[in-house]
Amino acid sequence: xxxxxxxxxxxxxxxxxxxxxxxxxxxxxxxxxxxxxxxxxxxxxxxxxxxxxxxxxxxxxxxxxxxxxxxxxxxxxxxxxxxxxxxxxxxxxxxxxxxxxxxxxxxxxxxxxxxxxxxxxxxxxxxxxxxxxxxxxxxxxxxxxxxxxxxxxxxxxxxxxxxxxxxxxxxxxxxxxxxxxxxxxxxxxxxxxxxxxxxxxxxxxxxxxxxxxxxxxxxxxxxxxxxxxxxxxxxxxxxxxxxxxxxxxxxxxxxxxxxxxxxxxxxxxxxxxxxxxxxxxxxxxxxxxxxxxxxxxxxxxxxxxxxxxxxxxxxxxxxxxxxxxxxxxxxxxxxxxxxxxxxxxxxxxxxxxxxxxxxxxxxxxxxxxxxxxxxxxxxxxxxxxxxxxxxxxxxxxxxxxxxxxxxxxxxxxxxxxxxxxxxxxxxxxxxxx
Numbered sequence: 555x556x557x558x559x560x561x562x563x564x565x566x567x568x569x570x571x572x573x574x575x576x577x578x579x580x581x582x583x584x585x586x587x588x589x590x591x592x593x594x595x596x597x598x599x600x601x602x603x604x605x606x607x608x609x610x611x612x613x614x615x616x617x618x619x620x621x622x623x624x625x626x627x628x629x630x631x632x633x634x635x636x637x638x639x640x641x642x643x644x645x646x647x648x649x650x651x652x653x654x655x656x657x658x659x660x661x662x663x664x665x666x667x668x669x670x671x672x673x674x675x676x677x678x679x680x681x682x683x684x685x686x687x688x689x690x691x692x693x694x695x696x697x698x699x700x701x702x703x704x705x706x707x708x709x710x711x712x713x714x715x716x717x718x719x720x721x722x723x724x725x726x727x728x729x730x731x732x733x734x735x736x737x738x739x740x741x742x743x744x745x746x747x748x749x750x751x752x753x754x755x756x757x758x759x760x761x762x763x764x765x766x767x768x769x770x771x772x773x774x775x776x777x778x779x780x781x782x783x784x785x786x787x788x789x790x791x792x793x794x795x796x797x798x799x800x801x802x803x804x805x806x807x808x809x810x811x812x813x814x815x816x817x818x819x820x821x822x823x824x825x826x827x828x829x830x831x832x833x834x835x836x837x838x839x840x841x842x843x844x845x846x847x848x849x850x851x852x853x854x855x856x857x858x859x860x861x862x863x864x865x866x867x868x869x870x871x872x873x874x875x876x877x878x879x880x881x882x883x884x885x886x887x888x889x890x891x892x893x894x895x896x897x898x899x900x901x902x903x904x905x906x907x908x909x910x911x912x913x914x915x916x917x918x919x920x921x922x923x924x925x926x927x928x929x930x931x932x933x934x935x936x937x938x939x940x941x942x943x944x945x946x947x948x949x950x951x952x953x954x955x956x957x958x959x960x961x962x963x964x965x966x967x968x969x970x971x972x973x974x975x976x977x978x979x980x981x982x983x984x985x986x987x
Contacts, residue, residue, distance in 0.1 A: 578668060578669045578670075578671075579666060579667070579668050580667040580668060580669055580713075581666070581667045582664060582665070582666045582667075583633070583664075583665050583666075584661075584662040584663070584664060584665070585633055585636050585637050585640065585662050585663050585664075585665045585709075586637065586640070586647060586660055586661070586662035587637060587640040587641040587644060587647050587660050587662070588634075588637040588638045588640070588641050589641045590660055591641075591644040591647075591648075591658045591659075591660055595644060595658055595756075595758075596657070596658050596659070597655055597656075597657065597658065597758070598644075598645045598648065598655060598656040598658050598756060598758050599654065599655045599758045599759045599760065600653075600654050600655055600656070600728065600759060601757075601759040601857065601858065601895045601899070602759070602895050602896050602898070602899030602900075602902075603857075603858045603859065603860065603861075603895055603898060603899050603902065604728055604729070604759070604857060604858045605653070605654060605899070606899055606902050606903065606906065607727045607728055607731075607858050608727055608947075609650075609726070609727070609728055610726075610727055610947070611703075611708075611724040611725060611726055611727070612724075612725065612727055612732075612735070612942060612943070612944070613691045613692075613722050613723065613724040613725075613942070613943040614722065614723045614724075614725070614735055614736075614739065614927075614940070614941070614942055614943075615687070615690055615691065615720050615721070615722045615940070615941045615942075615943060616720065616721045616722075616723075616739070616927070616930055616937040616939075616940050617674055617677065617678050617718065617719075617720045617937055617938045617939040617940070617941075618718055618719050618720070618721070618932070618934045618935065618937055618938065619674060619716075619717075619718045619935075619938050620718075620934045620935050621713075621717065621718060621719040621934050622717075628933075628934075629667070629711065631746055631933075632711070632746055632932065633665060635742055635745035635746040636663070636665065636709065636742055638745050639738065639741050639742040639745055640662070640663065642741065642753045642754055643738055643741070643754060643856070644658050644660070644756070645658055645706060645729055645756060646663065646706045646707045646725070646729060646730075646738065647659075647660050647661065647662050647663060647706070647707075648660070648661065648706060649661055649704040649705065649706070650703075650704040650705075650706065650726065650728055651704055656706065656728070656729065663705070663706070663707040663708055663709060664692060664705070664708040664709070665708075665709045665710075665711070666692050666708070666709070666710040666711070667710070667711050667712075667713070668689070668690070668710055668711070668712045668713070669712075669713050670689060670690065670712050670713065670714055670715075671715060672714060672715065673714055673715055673716045673718075674714040674716050674718035674719075674720070674938070675716070677690070677720070677939075678938055678939035680785070681784060681785050682782065682783050682784050682785065683783035683785070683941065683943060683944070683966060683968075684783070687941070687943060688943075689712075690710065690712045690720050690722050691710065691722050691724060691943060692708035692709060692710040692722060692724050703726075705726070706725065706726045706728070706729045707723065707724065707725050707726070707729075708723075708724045709721070709722065709723055709724070710722045710724075718938075719934075721932070723735070723738075723739055725738070727858070728858075729857070729858075730856065730857065730858065731840075731842075731857070731858045731859065731860050732920065732922045732925060732942070733842055733844065733859070733860075733925065734856040734857060734858070736922070736925045736926060736927055736930070737754065737854065737856065738754075738856070739930050740926060740929065740930055741753075741754070742932075743930045743931055743932045743933075746932045746933055747931065747932065747933045752854070754854065754855075754856040755852075755854075755855070755856075756856055756857065757852075757855060757857065759895065778948070779948070779970050779971075780970065780971045781947075781948065781968050781969065781970055781971065781974075782968070782969060782970075782971045782974040782975075783944065783966060783967070783968045784966075784967050784974060784977075784978055785964060785965070785966055785967075786964070786965045786967060786983070786987050787957060787962055787963075787964050787965075787987060788816055788962050788963050788964075788965065788986050788987055789961060789962040790812070790961050790962050792962075792985075792986040792987070793812045793815060793816060793962065793963065793986065795986065796815045796816070796819060796986050797809075797810055797812070797815045800815055800818075800875050800876050800879065803874065803875065803876040804876045804877075808876055808879055808880065810876075810879050812923070812963060813921045813923055813954055813963070814879050814882070814883075815875075815879075816954060816963055816965065816986075817837070817839065817882075817919050817921070817952075817954070818837075818875040818878045818879055818882075819875065819982070819983070819986065820917075820919075820952055820965060820967065820983075821837045821873075821878065821917055821919070822873045822875060822878075822982075823977060823980045823982060823983045824917055824950065824967075824969060824973070824977055825867075825873055825915070825917070826873075826980075827969075827973045827976050827977060832912075832913060832914060832915040833868065833913065834866055834867070834868060834913065834914045834915070835866070835867055835868070835914065835915045835916075835917070836864050836865070836866050836867075836908050836909070836914050836915070836916045836917070837864070837865045837866075837867075837878060837882060837917055837919065838862050838863070838864045838905055838908070838909060838916055838917065838918040838919065839862065839863045839864075839865075839882060839886065839918075839919045839920075839921075840860050840861075840862055840918070840919065840920040840921075841860060841861050841862065841863050841886055841889055841890060842859065842860055843859045843860055843861055843889075843890065843892065843898060844859050851895075859895070861889035861890070861892060861898045861901055861902060862889065862901070862902055862905040862918075863882060863885035863886040863888070863889050864885055864904075864905050864908055865878055865881040865882040865885055866881075866908075866914075867881075888901075889901050909949070915950075916949070916950060917950045917951075917952065918949060918950065918951050918952070919951075919952045919953075919954065920951075920952070920953050920954070921953075921954040921955075922942070922953065922954070922955050923954055923955060923956050923963060924956065925955075927940040927955065927956075928940060928956065928958055928960075936958075937958075938958065939958060940955065940958075941966070942955070942966070944966060944968050947968065949968075950968065950969050950970070950973075951968045952965060952966065952967050952968065953965070953966045
């Protein structure tokens, strides 16, 4: 376990950062499960992938224009349905009291209400994710949800001067990936509408005490750097142009997906910034393992069921997008062929060694396209905008999400501030935005 803890310390140093802002809090309440968790489910062991996931909260923010601020019953129903959801998502109401398991003790989640002296459009039309966004997020408002917190979930309902609201759900990455997060929020929303959702089935893994992870003695703690976030929107018409361009490369068409095409374009535009001091560049893509190849990764299983496919290339301005796609496909097939969580976790260790290597410039990508974020309806209609706040990750990180209308992809790009100043002026990038 000593070698394990050394690796985890390096991961938390690279991926954890806390920002604090203050907003006018109207109320704060602890919401507990509507029914107690059965004694045989009180301990939820983390899987190998859970353990390797950074101990941070990834906040999801959903913006709604049609909420009735004068109807207090809306809020009471919201709290009551959250309580019923926590009965099914019982680890979310527990506490991480040890590095390898969640104590499902029904202590509950924090539910905050805040008043924001701005209009909803002031946030949903922003092109960047700066610290002003943090006033909508519970982990920035003193409810003890941060990178070292034992809390699994916190919620904040923010009221805007125009009558709209945002619902921010901050979920620990130790308990959930993006797939689990969107299913949890949709479960809550379905109950709020008075309908019956599909209930999850959690799987408790074997104890982590027998796992061994190699020591990364050659990795030094990285210096703190500042990052910038920007939003870029790529319409489907432009993505089709990009796909046609990639198909024209090489002897036979690759027929890339929208996500493959855009991922390699963004990677190429970012990689051209990298200086000659780093001879290698890696493209690290998060891959959902559910329903792949065998029954060890059930289709709707909650928790962390993802792996990372890594494609490497030399530091060069002549990166061929079709070659990167072929390399990434090969790596993705390999990680999707993992027989179980342990094997997938061992592949993730190799990826962390790459991400933490100072000789390699790494860019990580996560696509949540086709995830039903824009179907989260609490009875107020579909959200006008959805954001996944990635500002507490100290790394080059890009999230791809469907646009609200579904006619394109929105990319939230986080790069070091100096690199972002160059990246956002890239002519090839702007040809498709």
